[in-house]
Amino acid sequence: MARPSNKDLIERVKGLEAELMELQSGADGQADLIRHLRREVASMALDLPAGEGRMGEGALTSEVQAAAAVALERAQAEFDRDVTEPGLGGDWQRIDSYIRGDEGLQWSWEEPYTRNGQFAWCGAFAAQCWASLLPQIRKKTCPSTYRLWRDWQARRVPVDGMQPGDIVVVFNDSASAADRQAKPYGQHITICKELAGDAYVTYEGNARAYGPNGDYREGVGSRERTLSSIAAVYRPQAQDFA
Numbered sequence: 001m002a003r004p005s006n007k008d009l010i011e012r013v014k015g016l017e018a019e020l021m022e023l024q025s026g027a028d029g030q031a032d033l034i035r036h037l038r039r040e041v042a043s044m045a046l047d048l049p050a051g052e053g054r055m056g057e058g059a060l061t062s063e064v065q066a067a068a069a070v071a072l073e074r075a076q077a078e079f080d081r082d083v084t085e086p087g088l089g090g091d092w093q094r095i096d097s098y099i100r101g102d103e104g105l106q107w108s109w110e111e112p113y114t115r116n117g118q119f120a121w122c123g124a125f126a127a128q129c130w131a132s133l134l135p136q137i138r139k140k141t142c143p144s145t146y147r148l149w150r151d152w153q154a155r156r157v158p159v160d161g162m163q164p165g166d167i168v169v170v171f172n173d174s175a176s177a178a179d180r181q182a183k184p185y186g187q188h189i190t191i192c193k194e195l196a197g198d199a200y201v202t203y204e205g206n207a208r209a210y211g212p213n214g215d216y217r218e219g220v221g222s223r224e225r226t227l228s229s230i231a232a233v234y235r236p237q238a239q240d241f242a
Contacts, residue, residue, distance in 0.1 A: 059157070059235060059237055060163060060235070061238060063238045063241075064235065064236065064237060064238060065165075067130075067132050067165075067236065067241060068163070068164065068165025068166070068235075069165065070132060071129045071130045071132070071165050071191065072129075072164060072165050072191070072193065072203070074128065074129045074130075074131065075129040075191055075193070075203035076203070078094070078125070078128065078129065078203075078205075078220050079203060079211075079212055079220055079221070079222060080212050081094055081220070082211055082212050082213065082219075082220075083095060083205070083219045083220040084211065084217055084218060084219035084220075085116040085217075085218040085219050086113075086114060086115055086116055087116070088217050088218060088219065090211070090217075090219055092113075092219075095113045095121055095124075095205075095219075096112050096113040097128070098121055098124035098125050098127070098128045098205065099113055099119055099121055099124045100112070100113075101128075102135075103127075103128055103131040104124050104125075104127050104128045104131075104138065105123070105124045105127050105138055105139055105142060105143055106135055106138065106139050107124075107139070107143070116218065120144070120206060121205055121206045122188050122189040122190070122204060122205050122206040122207065123142045123143045123144055123145075123147075123148075123189045124142070124143065124205070124206075125189075125203075125204065125205025125206065125220060126142055126167055126189050126190075126191055126205075127142040127143075129191055129203065130142070130167070130236060132236075132241050132242060133236060133240050133241060133242065134240060134241065134242050135242065137151075137236075137240055142189075144189075145169045145183075145185045145186040145187060145188070145189060145231070146183075146185050148167070148169060148185070148189070148232070148234055149169075149184070149185030149186075149232060150185075152234050155234045155235055155236060155237060155240075156232055156233060156234055156235075157233050157234070157235050158233070159227055159230050159233055161233075162192055162195065162200065162230075162233045163192065163195075163235070164192050164193060164194055164195070165191065165192065165235075166191070166192045166233050166234065166235050167189065167190075167191060167192075167233070167234040167235070167236070168189075168190045168191065168192050168200070168202070168225075168230060168232075168233050168234075169185065169186035169187075169188065169189055169190070169230070169231045169232045169233075169234070170186055170187065170188050170190060170225055170229045170230055170231060171186055171187050171188075171229050171230075171231055172187045172188060173229070175187060175229075180231070184231065185231060185232065186230075186231025186232060187231070188204070188206075188207065189204070190202040190203065190204040190207075190225065191203045191204065192233075193222060196224055198226060198227050198228075199224045199225060199226050199227060200224070200225060200227065201222060201223070201224055202222055202223055202224075202225055203220070203221075203222055204220070204221060204222070204223070205219070205220045205221075206218075206219075207219075207221060207223075208221070208223075209221025209222055209223040210222055210223055
């Protein structure tokens with residue numbers, strides 16, 4: 001069989017390149033459509049009540065309850081360590097493990113934590129407590145209120161369905177109506193320790209709260225927060241666990 005001429009090969013290559021460009025154009029269009037649909041679904045989900053397009057109270061399975069119990073045990077253990085901000089007399093070095101350690105955010109590129117205000121670590125504390133979550137969730141979703149809002153609409157539960165162990169995002173005490181409107185995803189990450197009428201008791205880090213000795217200081221602590229301060233409640237699901 002005769003070898004194709006160089007001219008025939010060149011024409012064939014050009015033809016294949018044209019087909020490839022056409023396929024790539026179609027793939028890019030499909031990718032754009034998928035991104036658009038994902039944004040639309042996420043936007044619509046914000047207006048859905050629990051149980052319609054997002055997880056609700058029915059998602060409190062035995063596996064989730066067991067994981068929440070472990071998260072609460074870990075939170076209590078961190079509370080008992082008397083973790084405070086640097087210079088306040090507690091175990092401030094522990095904060096670095098929340099941020100950079102394997103059971104926390106795993107943000108190993110961050111500088112070691114040595115001064116108050118260096119890193120907003122409330123989400124890092126929640127990640128440490130919920131170490132059962134997949135590493136990529138702790139690393140990419142737990143670090144901030146915005147990331148939780150962005151990634152976990154399907155994990156939201158109504159405030160009146162909140163249970164101990166849930167990850168609860170609140171507005172600061174000083175937040176105005178304008179602040180709430182501008183940042184509907186909230187300002188601070190806590191964990192529900194227990195319900196208390198029109199309030200709930202927290203475990204939280206990077207906050208002013210009561211420590212194991214009853215002193216009110218900055219670090220890992222516990223305090224009551226009103227239900228009206230809540231921006232969103234999130235409940236991890238079985239598929240989120242490592």
